[in-house]
Amino acid sequence: MSDQLTAQIERVIAALERIAAPTASPIDWSAAPAYVWNGIQPRAVATIEAASLDLIYGVDEQKAKVVDNVLRHAHGHAAHDMLLWGSRGMGKSALLRASLRHAREDHGTDLALVQVAPDALSSLTTLFSVLRDVNRPFLVFIDDLGFEEGDTAGPRALRSWLEGGVEARPRNVRLAVTANRRAIVSRHMSEQDDPINPRDAVDDQLALADRFGLSIGFHNCSQDDYLGIIRGYAAAYGLEWEVSDALEWSKRRGGRSGRIASHYITELAGRVGKQI
Numbered sequence: 001m002s003d004q005l006t007a008q009i010e011r012v013i014a015a016l017e018r019i020a021a022p023t024a025s026p027i028d029w030s031a032a033p034a035y036v037w038n039g040i041q042p043r044a045v046a047t048i049e050a051a052s053l054d055l056i057y058g059v060d061e062q063k064a065k066v067v068d069n070v071l072r073h074a075h076g077h078a079a080h081d082m083l084l085w086g087s088r089g090m091g092k093s094a095l096l097r098a099s100l101r102h103a104r105e106d107h108g109t110d111l112a113l114v115q116v117a118p119d120a121l122s123s124l125t126t127l128f129s130v131l132r133d134v135n136r137p138f139l140v141f142i143d144d145l146g147f148e149e150g151d152t153a154g155p156r157a158l159r160s161w162l163e164g165g166v167e168a169r170p171r172n173v174r175l176a177v178t179a180n181r182r183a184i185v186s187r188h189m190s191e192q193d194d195p196i197n198p199r200d201a202v203d204d205q206l207a208l209a210d211r212f213g214l215s216i217g218f219h220n221c222s223q224d225d226y227l228g229i230i231r232g233y234a235a236a237y238g239l240e241w242e243v244s245d246a247l248e249w250s251k252r253r254g255g256r257s258g259r260i261a262s263h264y265i266t267e268l269a270g271r272v273g274k275q276i
Contacts, residue, residue: 029134033104034113037127039120048104048113050097057232058225058258059091062216063099069214070099073137073174074109080213081162081175089259090218092178093143100139115141124161124169132170140169142177155208162211177212223247226256233265237276241268 027035032044056063066082073079084092103109114131116124121142131138161169169175209215221229227246234241241264249264250256269276 029112029131030136032112034100034115037114037116037120037123039117039123042114045113048097048101050101051094053098053102055233055236056091056095056098057229057261058221059095059218062218063095065214065216066095067099067102070096070103070111070139071107071109073139074103074107074111076137079174081169081177081211082214082216083177083179083209083212084216084218085179085181085209086218087220087257088180089255089257090221091258092218094258096139096141096176096178110136112136112138113141114138115143118142118145121157124157128161128169128173131173134172136172138173140173140175142175145177145179146181159208159211175212221256221258221261223256226250226261229258229261230264233261234268237265237269237274239265239268239272239274 027042027044029035029042032046034045034048035042036045053063053067062084066084069079069082082096084096086092097113100111100113103111114127116127124140127140131140162175227243230241230246233239246261246264249267250260253260253263266276
């Protein structure tokens with residue numbers, strides 16, 4: 001091979017090395033309070049963005065159950081996998097993050113959050129195999145989970161991870177899932193009218209929810225609940241407000257929920273030039 005050809009090959013190799021994607025640095029699973037798992041590799045998150053538990057209003061019963069279970073797991077005690085289901089905007093995800101922050105900051109535990117995108121579910125087994133060897137508790141969080149009609153592989157895999165099966169999640173890991181419906185899988189009225197085993201499809205979907213030790217419902221926000229949430233936020237932030245204005249805000253937004261109440265508080269703070 002001529003010196004000229006050798007030099008050209010070396011230049012090509014050098015150029016390819018420059019444009020090649022850098023190798024991901026190893027992640028220290030014992031260092032960060034939270035991580036994001038994309039199905040291939042993790043990304044550490046330095047700070048958990050979460051409200052104080054004192055600012056989670058209107059879901060007192062649900063909050064007590066979630067906080068207690070998260071603390072059990074954080075302290076290494078027996079704890080449940082959790083399904084938080086129900087109405088949008090009622091604080092399911094916010095409550096989970098706030099509970100984890102509470103366990104870390106107020107109780108001094110080393111609990112870490114690992115958020116998994118719903119489209120990365122197929123990689124959970126890989127994630128579990130990594131977390132199994134880490135000496136700390138993890139809460140694996142899947143937000144807004146839902147399976148498409150006809151998807152049987154996803155629900156079956158989730159059942160296996162929750163209990164039984166060689167790919168079940170390890171002892172230092174618990175799953176926390178939020179969904180808009182308890183059955184997680186889409187349901188149709190035709191399921192009720194199936195002439196052969198009419199309840200089988202529905203029962204099979206609900207069986208998935210039953211695999212969670214805690215299945216906690218978040219229901220529609222009444223007017224009193226909505227105003228109570230605003231009252232709590234306004235008192236915490238020192239904001240003036242009027243009932244009629246708060247109700248008009250909910251009408252313009254087309255409904256009442258904790259999220260809409262939070263948006264109203266942001267609006268109030270913005271009106272008076274206050275940061276919250």
